[in-house]
Amino acid sequence: MPKAYPQEFRDRVVAAARDRAGGVPLRRIAADSGISETCLQNWMRRADAASDRPSARSAHSRAPDARQLRLIEQEDEVLRRAIAYHDPAEGPAAARPSRFYPLVGELARDGIPIAVTCRVLRIARQPYYRWLARPVSDAAWIEAHRVDALIEAHRADAAAGYRALAEAAGEQGWPMAQRTAWRLCRGNDVRSAAHVAPQDRGRAPSGFERAEVLPHELTASRPGVLWLARLTEHGTTHGKRHLCLIRDMFSRRVVGYAVGERTSASLAVAAIDDAVARMGDPVGCTLWSDKGSQFQSRAFSRALSRHGLVPSPARVGADDDQEHAEAAQFFAVLQSRGLAPR
Numbered sequence: 297m298p299k300a301y302p303q304e305f306r307d308r309v310v311a312a313a314r315d316r317a318g319g320v321p322l323r324r325i326a327a328d329s330g331i332s333e334t335c336l337q338n339w340m341r342r343a344d345a346a347s348d349r350p351s352a353r354s355a356h357s358r359a360p361d362a363r364q365l366r367l368i369e370q371e372d373e374v375l376r377r378a379i380a381y382h383d384p385a386e387g388p389a390a391a392r393p394s395r396f397y398p399l400v401g402e403l404a405r406d407g408i409p410i411a412v413t414c415r416v417l418r419i420a421r422q423p424y425y426r427w428l429a430r431p432v433s434d435a436a437w438i439e440a441h442r443v444d445a446l447i448e449a450h451r452a453d454a455a456a457g458y459r460a461l462a463e464a465a466g467e468q469g470w471p472m473a474q475r476t477a478w479r480l481c482r483g484n485d486v487r488s489a490a491h492v493a494p495q496d497r498g499r500a501p502s503g504f505e506r507a508e509v510l511p512h513e514l515t516a517s518r519p520g521v522l523w524l525a526r527l528t529e530h531g532t533t534h535g536k537r538h539l540c541l542i543r544d545m546f547s548r549r550v551v552g553y554a555v556g557e558r559t560s561a562s563l564a565v566a567a568i569d570d571a572v573a574r575m576g577d578p579v580g581c582t583l584w585s586d587k588g589s590q591f592q593s594r595a596f597s598r599a600l601s602r603h604g605l606v607p608s609p610a611r612v613g614a615d616d617d618q619e620h621a622e623a624a625q626f627f628a629v630l631q632s633r634g635l636a637p638r
Contacts, residue, residue, distance in 0.1 A: 313325045313326075367412065374412065375416060397428070442480060445470040446477060453561035523605075526543070553570060561593035563590065569599070577604060
C-alpha cells in the first residue's frame with residue numbers, strides 16, 4: 297500500500313490549485329506535484345467539505361437544480377394549458393385522453409417534451425403516437441357525421457324524439473341504431489322541444505307558444521279564410537299509417553292531405569304543401585290545429601310563414617263540439633270504407 301501524502305503537502309497543492317492563473321489547467325498542477333488530476337480533485341473536494349467553501353465541482357453540482365427548475369416550469373405550463381383547454385362543465389366524456397392529444401402537439405411545438413406532457417396529463421405515449429399517425433379514426437369520423445345528421449334533423453323538427461331523429465338521419469344517408477341515436481343525442485344535448493321534465497308536468501307548456509286568435513266556434517264566411525289541420529292514425533293492410541288532413545271550414549272539404557308511416561313534422565308540412573298546391577297561396581288564411589309536436593315544430597312554422605298562413609293552435613280541451621263530431625264521423629267513414637284491412 298503506498299504511503300499517504302502528508303497533510304501539509306496536500307494543503308500546499310490545494311492552495312496552489314486554487315491560486316492558479318485562469319488558463320492553467322488542474323492536470324498541470326497535478327503533474328508538477330507528482331499526483332493525478334483525479335487525486336487533486338478529491339483533495340480539493342475534501343478541503344471544501346472541511347472548510348464549507350464552494351468550488352468548481354460544487355458549481356457543477358448545481359446544474360441539476362437548474363434542470364429541475366426548468367422541468368417544474370414545464371409541468372406548470374402543461375397544467376395551465378390543460379385547465380384552459382378542458383372545461384369541466386363539458387362532462388366526463390370530454391376528459392378522455394384523446395381529447396388532449398392536440399394539446400400535446402401544441403406543447404411539443406412550444407418546446408415542452410412529449411414525455412413531460414404525457415406524464416403530467418397521465419396519457420400513454422403509444423396511443424398518442426398512433427393518433428398522430430392517424431388523427432381521426434373511421435369510427436370517430438362516422439360518429440361526427442351521425443351527430444351532424446341528428447342535429448340537422450332536430451333543427452328541422454325540434455319536437456321529434458331520438459327515434460324520429462334516427463329515421464331522419466337514415467334518410468340523409470347516416471343510418472344508426474336507436475340506442476346509438478339516444479347516446480349521441482344525450483351526449484350532445486339534443487332534446488325534444490315537446491319533452492316535459494317530471495318536475496314540470498302539470499304546468500303550462502313553454503316554448504313554441506302562440507296565442508289563440510279564433511273564437512270558440514270554428515266557422516268561416518268564405519273559402520280560404522279558415523283551415524283546420526288534423527292528424528290521426530289508421531290501421532291498414534300494410535300496418536299502421538298516419539294521416540294529416542287540411543280542411544276548409546267554410547266548405548267542410550278536404551283541401552290537402554299527406555300519408556306517412558310516422559307522425560313527423562314533415563308529414564304536416566307535406567299536407568300544407570298539398571293544400572297550397574290545390575288551392576293556391578291563401579295569404580292571410582288562419583290555420584287552426586292542436587298543440588301536437590308536429591304542429592309546434594320549426595319546420596311546420598317555416599312552412600306556414602312561406603305560404604303566408606297564420607297559425608292558431610288551440611288551447612287544451614278547446615275543440616269545437618260540432619267540428620269534433622264532424623271530424624269523428626269523417627274519419628270513421630274513412631276508416632271503414634277506405635283504410636280498413638280486408
